[in-house]
Each structure stands twice: as C-alpha cells, then as structure tokens.
Amino acid sequence: MDDTIGTPRTDPALLAALRRDLTGSAFTVDGVEGLLGPVASAALHREEALPALRATAGSRDPRATLTRLFVLGVDVPRAQAERALGSLTVDGARRLGLVDAAGAGPDDAVRALVDLRPYEAADGLGAGGLDSGGLDGSTPSVVDWWIASDLGELATGAALRTDHVLGVGGASTTLAQVTVRGPRGRVLDLGTGCGIQGLHASRHAEHVVGTDISRRALAFARFNASLAGLGEDRFELREGSMLEPAVRPGEPLFDLVVSNPPFVITPRAHGGAAGDGAVPVYEYRDGGRTGDAIVRELVTGVGRVLAPGGVAQLLGNWEVRRGEDWSERVGQWIEESGLDGWVVQRELQDPAQYAETWIRDGGTTPDRDRAAWDERYAAWLDDFASRDVEAIGFGIVTLRRPEHGAPSLRRLEEVTGTVRQPLGPWIESSLAAHDWLTARDDDALARERLVVAGDVTEERYLTPGADDPSIVLLRQGGGLGRTVRTGTALAGLVGACDGELSLGQIVAALGSLLDAPAADVAADVLPGVRGLVRDGLLLPA
Template identity: 75%
Template sequence: MNAPADQHPVTDPAALALLADDLRTVGYTVEGVEDVLGPVASAALHREEPLPARRATAGLVADAPGERVATLVRAFLLGSSVRRDAVDRALPTLGVAGAVRLGLLAAAGRGDSDEVRARVDLRPYAAFDGGGAVDWWIASDLGELATGGALRTDHVLGVGGASTTLAQVTVRDPRERVLDLGTGCGIQALHASRHAAAVVGTDISARALGFARFNAALAGLGDDRLTLRLGSMLEPVAGEQFDLVVSNPPFVITPRVEGVPAYEYRDGGQAGDAIVRELVEGVGAVLAPGGVAQLLGNWEVRRGEDWSERIGTWVEASGLDAWVVQRELQDPAQYAETWIRDGGTTPDRDRAAWDARYGAWLDDFASRDVEAIGFGIVTLRRPLSGPPTLRRLEEVTGSVRQPLGPVVSAVLAAHDALDRLDDDALAATHLTVAPDVTEERYLTPGAADPQVVLLRQGGGFGRAVQAGTALAGFVGACDGELSAGQIIGALGALLGVPAADVAADVLPDVRGLVRDGLLLT
C-alpha cells in the first residue's frame, strides 16, 4: 500500500469540503491533538519520538472521548495501520471510500476490521503571523517517523521550522501580487493569500505543486486567487513583477558526488551556495518598485573571511536595499550531521552510508576552504527611485519575539523616514519610548552612578543598547512633550556642555534607536 512515485492527493472540491467539515467536527486541530496526546507525548512527537504518542492513542474504544482524533493521529501522523470502521467514525461524511478516492488512504479490504493506512501526512497547522492567527490542515509526504525509512528524493516536505520562521518574519501589509518561489506544500502561499489580491506559487516539482493545490483547496482558496506554475526558480515568472516575493528555497549545500542523494525539497542542484547567490542577485528582476523579497538561505564562510563578506558581495550585485540577519553559524561537521540526518540516514541504521556521506560533505567544504556555514534571513527591496540606501548585515543569534513581520515593516518604514530627515529635522521631532523598552542600570555596590546603562527591547529582535549618560538622559525624557532639540538643549545646560556637542554625541544613536523601534516618532 505504498504510494506510487508520482502520487499526490486529488483535488476534488466537493470531497474536500466534506473532509474539512469532518476534521473540524471531530476536533482534529492542533489543540485537539495536544489534548488527546497530553503534554509529554506531544512534546516527544515534536522531537520525532513516536512511542509516547502510540501509547497515548492505543486502546481507545469506539466513541470514547478523543477516539476519533486518536485514529487520525495514528493514521496520518504515526503511519500506523487502523481499522476501517474506526476511520469511518473519524471521517463520518467522507468515509474511508472518499479518503481513498482523494489519495489520502489505502485500504486492504472493505470489512470493518480490514487494515487502512495513510498514503500522505495530513496534520493540523496553527500559527500566528503578522496578520493574525491561522488554522489549516496541511498534506505532505509521510516522513521518516511514519515510514521507518529514508526519505525519497522527490519527498514533499510539510511545515518545518524554516517554513514557520519565514511565515512569521514576512511582512503582511496588503500587496497586489505575491510570488511564493519554491512553494513546496504551499504553506507560504496560504499565508500570503490573506493579504494579497493574487498569489503565484512556483516549484520545480510537479508532485509538490499537486500537494500545494490540494492544500489550497482544502483551505478554501480557489484558482482565482492562487496560480501554480512548474519550473525552476524565477523562470516561470520571467518578465512579470510582484509586490512581495517569499522563498524558502532549496538552499542546502550538498556534495555533487555519487552516493549522496539530492532531495528536491532542499537541494537546488548547484554547487555550494550558488542557488542563494543567484536568487539574491536576480530576484530584483521580478520586483516592482517598492517591492520586497524575503528569503531564507545558507552562505559559506571561507578561510580568512568574515561571514558578511560573501553575502555582502551578492547584496551589492543585487542593486537592492538589503537587510541580512545571520541567525546561526555551523561548522562543516555540524552542518553535515544536520542534513544527513534530515534525509533519514543515521549512524545506527546504516553506518557505512553515514560515514560515506559524512566524508563527502567534509571533502566538499574543504575543496572550497569553507570554515563555517551561515543561516539567516534576507530582506531585499527595490527602491521606489534612485539607488539603494539600506545596507545592513548583522548577526542576531539570541531569542527573538515572533512574529517579526511587523517589526521588519516598521524598520523599513523607519529607515525611509530617517533617510528624509537631516539632523535639524530630527531635532524638531517629538519622540516617545516604545512600550516594550526597559532600562537596566548596573552599579558597583556603594557607587553613586551606574557603570553601565542598558536600554532593552522586550519584543522583536530583543535588542540591548548600551547608553552613555547623555543618551540615557535623552531617552528618559522622551515622553512626546518636548522635541528632541529641546531635550538636547536641556541636557547641555544640565551637563555644562554646548548643545551642539550633545547633539553630535546623541543624534547618531537616536537614529539607531528610532530605526530599531526603541524610540517612536
């Protein structure tokens, strides 16, 4: 009862309406699944450990509380066989027959006790992005946990950590046309559909587009709102323009040698980090003026280079405004281990394959003098006119407060506003401290004055800015009543320093605080 190589769910709107009603009625939601599993089994399942979930869902009698949700969990999340009559209870209007026609299940027979198995992973999805809460069901290929084997190379991935990160960091202000490049199962397109008039999703995998079409229809999104196109990278949309481009591209750096499988969902078919370079340098061709592109990616850090040098050259070549945030830096061994395991190969299951692939990854990185691999978020924007004015490459490895989409929008808007303000205009501005900002003072016992003053941001990127005496006094007076210039004048009188000197000391830092949202105009 394994799925054929080209299998993906069937998009039948009438049957999908029945499926959605059934899933909603029985409570097959993120909250409903967690209620049935309990906190321990839920947490274990998130770590890809199925045993506690199998125990939590075993032995429930017909019509017991949670029995129908438990049946769906065992079938679609754990890959276990279930009785036909149990699935008929869990999908009371669609039934096993309807689910088989949709390509969701395979049934061994028609008897109540006959075995039924899932052909796809179908799970509830709930998230909170910059536009608010979402609640859908997402179909994808069964993963290693359910199949017990390595992934097929044309595996269609469900919603992972990278997908969630991109969805939460994407700007969500209204847009006319949005491109989801490398749509996969379609999750970014679904998010985009809530604030865009039209969405185009592209992918090199026909199977992925089949899953994306199914998921969109299950969410009630029609063909008039979402167009799906087959093709590599920007080729299917050449000559078009979009107001927003989002992409979780196949950025994983993979050795091009025999014996190392290339998975479509993560491998763009090029050597090193070329796929991300091409996207960063080329995406401007499909961006409308003022349009924003946001993508995740890896970049190599080669011997003798700072992490920002390589991607910095890509940014310069793009001709776009750019803000790059590096979130993680791995050494070659860590990177190899991560992605070999991701494909389903482990040292305890197949030591020879593990060692061969591990060695291939290390050899590949060594051939280019790669000492580390960065992972992060790239935000690009086509200026409305003139040359780019935003160049920001920074490392933020600590915890952040999601969703970051509104923060990204605010930072871009603040950059534009500050770009139009000279120091005199900024001095005339009335500023207030953002409500999530606190001040921390560190003193040596017995000292009258603090050695260190930190302004700490509670939300967004959680920035901590060390402030000198003048800057701390300035921020403390920003309640909107006095202009920045008036506060500077008062500080000069208090400190016995010319106001011009205070302004020269404080205003550059004030620009940074406004840009990052610690001070509001």
C-alpha cells in the same frame, strides 16, 4: 519513480466533506495535543512516536484514529476510519489519494498514503486579514489549516524518497513569522513546496503565484489550497525553476516575494551533480547548484521580478571561507543585487555539524547504516574542504527594490539569541523607520518629537557609593531583543522622550544640565538616537 504514488487529488465535493470531518472531529493542534497530553505531544515534536502511540492505543475517539492514521502512519481498522471520516468515507479518501484499503470488511486495514495534520501559527497579521486592512493593530491572530505532505521517516521507518514533499518544519514557520504582512497586490511564493507560504500570503494579498520545479509539490500545494478554500483565482500554481515561471509577458511585477528555497549545500561528486556519488539529492532541499550558488542567484536576481517598493524575504545558507568574514561574501551579493538589503545571520555551524544535520535529515543514521553514514559524511567534508569552507551560516535575507533612486539600506548583522516571533510587523516598521530617518538630516531630526516604545526597559548599574550609574542599558522586549548600552547624555535624552518636547529642546536642556554646548551634545547623541529609532526603541510621536 512514479510521481503519482501518494500524491493527493482535488475534488470540491470530497474536500468539503473532508473539511466537515476534520472540523467535527476537533482534529486541530489544540485538539490533538489535548488528546495526547503534554508528555506525548512534546515527544512527538521530537520525532518520538511511542508515547503518542500509547496515548491513542484502543481509543475510539476520531482524533485518535486520524492521528494514528495520518500522523503516526499506523494502519487502522476500516470501521474506525469510517467513523472518523463519516462524511467523506474511506472510499472518498481513496479517491482523493489519501489512503489505501486492504478490503471492504470492518477489520480490514486502512493505510495512509500521505501525512495530513493540523497546523497553526501566528504570522504577524491581525485577525481581520486583508479585509480589515492588513496590519490593523490587533494582536496577531493564530491561523489554522490542515496541511498534507509526504509521510515522513517517523511514519515510514525508511529513508525519504528523493522527490519527497516536505510538510511544515521549523524553517517554514520561521519564514512565515518574519514575513512582512502589509496589504499586497501580487505575491510570489518561489519554491512553494506544500504551499504553506502561499497560504499565509493569501491572507493579505489579492493574488498569489506559487512556483516549484516539482510536480508532486505543486499537487500537494493545490490540495492544501483547495482544502483551505482557495481556488486558483487567488492562489495560482506554476511549474518551473527559480524565477523562470514567475512573470509572464504583460503581467505586473510582484509586491512581495517569499522563498524557502532548496538552499542546502550538497556535495557534487567530481564537480558534477548532487547524487552522482555518495549523497542522494532531495528535491525539497537541493537546488542543483554548487555550494551556496542558489542563494546567491536568488539574491542577485530577484530584483527583476520586484515592483518598485517591493520586498523579497528568503531563508538561506552561505559558506564562510578561510580568511573571510561571513558578511563579506553575503555583502557582495547584496551589492550585486542593486536592492536595499538587510541580512540577519541566526546560526553558524562547522562543516561536521552541517553534514550530520543533513545526513540525518535524509533518514540515514550511523546506527541504521554505518557504511552509508561514513560515505556521505566524507563526501560532505571533502566538498567543503575543496572550497576552503570553515563554517556555514544560516539566516534571514530581506531585500527591497527602492521606489526611487539608489539603494540606501545595507545592513548585515548576527543575532543568535532568542527573538520574539512573529517578527514580520517589527521588520516592516524597521524598514519604515529607515525611510523616515533617511528623509531627515540632523536639523530636521532635531525638530521631531519621539516617544519610548512600550517594550523598552532600562537597567542601571552603580558602583557602591556612586551617585551616577556607570552603565545604563536599554533592553528591547520585542523584535530582535536588542540591548543597547548608552552614555549618560543619551540615557537622559531617552528618559525625556515623552512626545512633549522636540529632540532639539531636549538636547538644549541636556547641554545646560551638563554645562556643554548644545552642538556638542547633539553630535554625541543624535547618532545613537538614529540607531534607537531604526531598531524601534524610540518611535516618532
């Protein structure tokens, strides 16, 4: 397949003209949603185009033209395209590789070759970005860019090409929002795709390196970075697989690695490559490994490109095999990595659910092609059965290279409920809390003063007629939204944490109140205090 078809090109003058047109047309997330209305906007998020087509039909608004052309994949008359692209012109858009035109007449059709749409997300970094010192305590700002990618199934009505370059999906947004955003010198965006993680990283890093095995993906990333005003002095792109192109001789290591890798577990016929049999291989999601080996390879190998204190964050799938808990397999990877490790499993699917998800993702449905659906479904189930896979986990992996000594963080947990995004600042503060606790034994901890985090509420449940509660729950409004059940002593201690008294003083007072030795009270409550500090419900004063 010709990998230049539908691949955008960069030209500084033409990109400047395109930015003027997109800005002047209010082709933003809010602008498009305002044009479409809530019903059509919600339907479009569900990959249903008809309401949006109806909402934009006959409109001369440039937003409608750009939405029909680049988002819905509908041909538009050249005269309308010229009005929407007044600075760039249709000929300029053709030179950038964005459109094709049937002719020069006003009614001749202009057809989009790429998907180009507005994007916005809150990534946990304050409004000032790197220039304001990174995490400046301000409300996380909403960033907005325009992102080009390949036209999807919604626009083409056909299955995806195997070298499809994906736009920004739910996984991309999740990773952007969980990434730590403190100031960084060098950041690696491994498997950059359309470049979205690198764009976010450019807000708080001095230099970003994006790598990908796909030349088409790198072309899209280069276009998107250029459209956002970033040159290769800030966002450098390299071709290559996994960690191979990351560090060159004489270069410093990375302070942050982010990766939304091609983690989808894809069947390999008779132990061969994906695509040998019934299942096509897609570059954006298939890493060329059997089972979950690509995630294991990244987890166990990323430490060699991390600077001391450097953090790596990635998304991944892992197999849960018969007779094992998911944490056993992933925990072994963390041990092999030699790094601090924190894994949060967000979802668990059975093999049938997993197969259905990714067969549909490639554009095959039982209504469209029952024979292909059944063949691919069977291939997935056979592949999982060959390794006794009973479920597939999805989650977020955070790794850190210790600045000194051996790793001290080993945390594997399942959190499937709603969380409050962006999580990046909370994850960064949790890592800092772990270090703060590690540096203090119980005697040192008892000398500290703590305060209750502002997002914590307390619930008490009493048996009718009882004076004291039988259950006390502490609920966290932010972060992972934890609910912690406490005993009477720990609840009393938390209630007294206003920053005035040390923990030791509070424990002594509780001992007098409960008529118990202070040492016994300390042994009862300090492990719970450590957990509450670690999770951000209690903070050092």
